[in-house]
Amino acid sequence: MTYDRALPRAERLRMPWARDVALEVAKQHGVCIRPVALKRLDTTTGQSEIIDVPCGATMEAVCPPCAKRNRQLRMAQCREGWHLDHEPAITPDEPNDEQRWLVEFRADMQARRDAAEQAGDDTTDLDAVLAGLDDEINTAGMRGHVLGRTTGKRTRSTRRRQDAPDLPRRKMANTTLGRTFTGSDGKIYRPSLFVTLTLPSYGKVRDGVPVNPGTYDYARAARDALHFSKLVDRFVQNLRRVAGYDVQYFATVEPQKRLAPHLHMAIRGTLPRAEIKQIAAATYHQVWWPPVDQVVFDGEHLPVWQDGAGYLDPDTGELLPTWDEALDQLDADEDAEPLHVIRFGDQVDVKGVLSGTPDADQCIRYLSKYLTKSLGQSLDSGQAQREHAARFVDALRYEPCSPTCANWLRYGIQPKGAKAGMTPGRCRSKAHKPEHLGYAGRRVLVSRKWSNKTLAEHKQDRRTWVLEALGQTGEPIDPHRYVWRPVPAGDANVPPLAVRLLRTVAERQRWRAHMAQLEARAQSQDPSATEGRAA
Ligand SMILES: [Zn+2]
Ligand SMILES: [Zn+2]
Numbered sequence: 001m002t003y004d005r006a007l008p009r010a011e012r013l014r015m016p017w018a019r020d021v022a023l024e025v026a027k028q029h030g031v032c033i034r035p036v037a038l039k040r041l042d043t044t045t046g047q048s049e050i051i052d053v054p055c056g057a058t059m060e061a062v063c064p065p066c067a068k069r070n071r072q073l074r075m076a077q078c079r080e081g082w083h084l085d086h087e088p089a090i091t092p093d094e095p096n097d098e099q100r101w102l103v104e105f106r107a108d109m110q111a112r113r114d115a116a117e118q119a120g121d122d123t124t125d126l127d128a129v130l131a132g133l134d135d136e137i138n139t140a141g142m143r144g145h146v147l148g149r150t151t152g153k154r155t156r157s158t159r160r161r162q163d164a165p166d167l168p169r170r171k172m173a174n175t176t177l178g179r180t181f182t183g184s185d186g187k188i189y190r191p192s193l194f195v196t197l198t199l200p201s202y203g204k205v206r207d208g209v210p211v212n213p214g215t216y217d218y219a220r221a222a223r224d225a226l227h228f229s230k231l232v233d234r235f236v237q238n239l240r241r242v243a244g245y246d247v248q249y250f251a252t253v254e255p256q257k258r259l260a261p262h263l264h265m266a267i268r269g270t271l272p273r274a275e276i277k278q279i280a281a282a283t284y285h286q287v288w289w290p291p292v293d294q295v296v297f298d299g300e301h302l303p304v305w306q307d308g309a310g311y312l313d314p315d316t317g318e319l320l321p322t323w324d325e326a327l328d329q330l331d332a333d334e335d336a337e338p339l340h341v342i343r344f345g346d347q348v349d350v351k352g353v354l355s356g357t358p359d360a361d362q363c364i365r366y367l368s369k370y371l372t373k374s375l376g377q378s379l380d381s382g383q384a385q386r387e388h389a390a391r392f393v394d395a396l397r398y399e400p401c402s403p404t405c406a407n408w409l410r411y412g413i414q415p416k417g418a419k420a421g422m423t424p425g426r427c428r429s430k431a432h433k434p435e436h437l438g439y440a441g442r443r444v445l446v447s448r449k450w451s452n453k454t455l456a457e458h459k460q461d462r463r464t465w466v467l468e469a470l471g472q473t474g475e476p477i478d479p480h481r482y483v484w485r486p487v488p489a490g491d492a493n494v495p496p497l498a499v500r501l502l503r504t505v506a507e508r509q510r511w512r513a514h515m516a517q518l519e520a521r522a523q524s525q526d527p528s529a530t531e532g533r534a535a
Contacts, residue, residue: 022498027065029505032056034063037487037494044481050493052500071371074444078250078364081451082266083190083355087176088449112486117419127428167282168275170244176449177245178269190355193267194363197235197280199224199260200345208257209384218395221260223287223340225438226401226431228253228261230285231342232445238279243271251445254370257385259392261439264367266353268450273350280348286338290326292400296412297424303409305420311409323403323416371443393434398424401431401440 026033035052042048056066081088113130116123181189203216210216232251240247251265297303303311303320311320321329330336353360381389400407403416410424431440487494494500 019496019498022501025505026501029508030065030069031501031504031508032063032066033501034066035500035504037491037500039485039487041483041485042481043483050487050491052504067371071368074371075364075368077446077451078266078367079360081248081250081446082192082268082353082360082364084177084248084268084451085180085190088451123428167238167242167279169241173245175245176248176268191270192353192355192360193265193270193276194351194353195265195267195276196262196347196349197232197265198256198262198345198347199228200343202258202260205258207384208259209388210258213388213391216391218391219399221392222395222399222438224342225261226396226399226440227285227287227340227342228263228439229441230287231283231344232263234285235280235283235344236447238283239267239271239276242275242279243269245269246449248447248450249445250367250447250450252367252371253439253441253443253445255437259389259437261437264363266363266367270352273352276350277348280344281346284341284343287340287342288327288330289339289400289403290330290408290411290413291336291339292407292411294412295410297410302423303412303414305422307420310418311414311422313412320409320412320414322414322418323408326408326413389434389437392437393432396432396438399432399438401427401429401438405429 023033032052032054034055036055038051038053040049040051054066056062056070062070110130113123113127178190178192181191183189199221202210202218202221204211232253236247236249248268249265251263253261253263256262297314301314304314306312309319310322312318313320351363353363398407398410400411400415405415406422406427407424408415409422415422429440430436431438495503
C-alpha cells in the first residue's frame with residue numbers, strides 16, 4: 001500500500017488499523033485480500049482505469065479467501081463426476097468470449113513480460129501471472145498451450161519408444177462409465193475407486209525426516225519429484241488400456257511428510273484391486289535427456305553469451321551444442337541410457353467407494369485437504385524437517401527441471417531457447433523453489449470427460465468471479481476492447497490496499513443484490529426453476 005510520509009503523523013498511525021479492519025471485512029465477504037492491480041485501457045473510450053483482479057485468477061499461491069473459494073469449486077467438481085450414471089455431453093466448442101478474452105489478456109501479459117526481460121527487469125511476478133493464466137485458459141476448457149508447439153515434435157528412434165508394459169488388455173468400449181451391480185434388493189450399485197499412489201523409498205524415514213540424511217537418496221527424490229507428472233500420465237494410459245473403457249479421474253497431487261509428492265485419485269468405475277496394483281507396478285517413465293553426470297562449467301568458469309550466436313565455451317570460444325543437437329547426439333548413441341527412470345513405490349492404496357455414502361464425502365474432503373497450500377507449505381515443520389527441506393532444495397538446485405532450464409549450461413549444453421543472462425543454479429522455474437519441491441505441475445488433474453455439467457458451472461463461476469472483480473458484470477465482453485497492463489509496485493495511482501478491499505466488498509454486495517433480484521424474477525416466471533436447483 002502507499003504510505004505517504006507527507007501525511008500527518010496521526011493519520012499515518014491510523015493506516016495499519018484501517019488496513020486490518022478492511023482485511024477482516026474482505027475475508028468475511030470472501031473477497032480476495034491480495035488483489036493484483038492492473039491498468040485497463042478502454043480502446044473504445046480511450047480512458048484507462050486501475051482494476052483489481054483477484055489473486056486466485058492469476059496466480060497459484062492464492063490468498064485465503066481465493067484458496068477457499070478454489071477448494072470449494074474443486075470439491076463440487078469432484079463430487080459431480082465421480083459416480084456419474086450418464087455419459088457427459090462433451091460439445092466442442094467454438095471459443096467463447098471468456099476464452100478469447102483470456103487469450104488476449106495472456107498475449108498482452110506475454111508482451112509485457114518480454115519487454116521487461118529485454119529491459120533487464122525481474123520477470124518473476126509476470127511469469128507467475130502467465131503460469132496462472134495458462135491454468136486459467138485450460139480451466140476455461142481449452143486444451144493445450146496458447147503458444148502451441150514452437151518446433152516440430154521430435155520423433156525418437158523406435159528402439160527407445162516406451163513399450164506398453166506387460167499388462168492384461170481389454171477391448172475398448174466407447175464409454176466413460178464404470179460397471180454397475182444389482183444387489184439382491186434390486187438396487188443398482190455404482191462402485192468407484194479411490195487410489196493413492198506413492199513414490200519409492202529413498203531411505204528410512206521417521207516422522208517425515210530421514211533417519212540417516214547422509215544416505216538418503218536426495219538426488220533420486222529430486223528427479224522423481226521433477227518428473228512425477230509424466231509418471232501419472234503413464235499410469236492413466238495404462239489404466240485405460242487395462243480397464244477397456246475411457247476411465248475418468250479427478251486427482252490431486254499432495255506432499256507426504258517426507259516431502260515427496262503423492263497422488264490421490266478418484267476414479268469413475270471400478271477394477272479389481274489386484275489389477276490396479278499390477279498397473280502401478282508396471283508403470284514407469286524414462287527421461288531421455290542428455291547425461292548430467294559430468295560438471296563441465298562451474299563457479300566463475302561459465303559459458304559466455306554472444307548475441308546472435310548463443311553460449312560459447314569460455315576457453316575455446318566454440319559454440320556449445322544446442323538442446324536439439326544434444327538430443328540428436330543422444331539418439332545416435334547406441335549405448336545411451338535414459339537420464340532417469342521413474343516408477344511408483346510399493347505402497348498402493350486402493351479403496352472401493354459407493355456413490356452417495358459418507359465414505360465418498362470423506363474421500364472428497366481428503367482429496368482437497370491441502371489444496372489451499374503449496375507443497376512445501378503444507379507441513380507443520382519443526383527444525384529437523386526444515387533441515388530436510390533445505391537438503392531437498394539443495395539437491396534440486398543443479399538438477400535440470402526442463403529443456404529450458406539454465407542448469408544445462410553446467411553440463412555444457414545450451415538450454416532450449418537459450419537467451420542472455422542464464423546462470424546454472426539460478427533457474428527461476430518454480431520447480432526449484434522451496435514451495436514446490438520439484439513438482440511444478442498442476443495440483444488438480446481432472447480428465448476431460450469427468451463432469452461436463454460442473455465444468456460449465458465451474459467456468460461460469462470463475463468467469464463471474466473475475467468479471468465481478470472487474471466491475472463488468474452483465475456486460476458482454478468485446479475481447480478487443482480492453483488492453484491490460486500490470487501496474488508497477490508503488491504506483492501512486494493505486495489507492496491503499498484498505499480502500500481497494502472495501503471497494504471490492506461494496507461491489508460484491510451490489511452484485512449479490514443484483515443476482516438476488518434476477519433470481520427472484522426468474523422464479524416468479526418459472527416456479528420449477530427452484531426445484532431443479534435444490535435437487
Ligand atoms: Zn486472492
Ligand atoms: Zn530449472
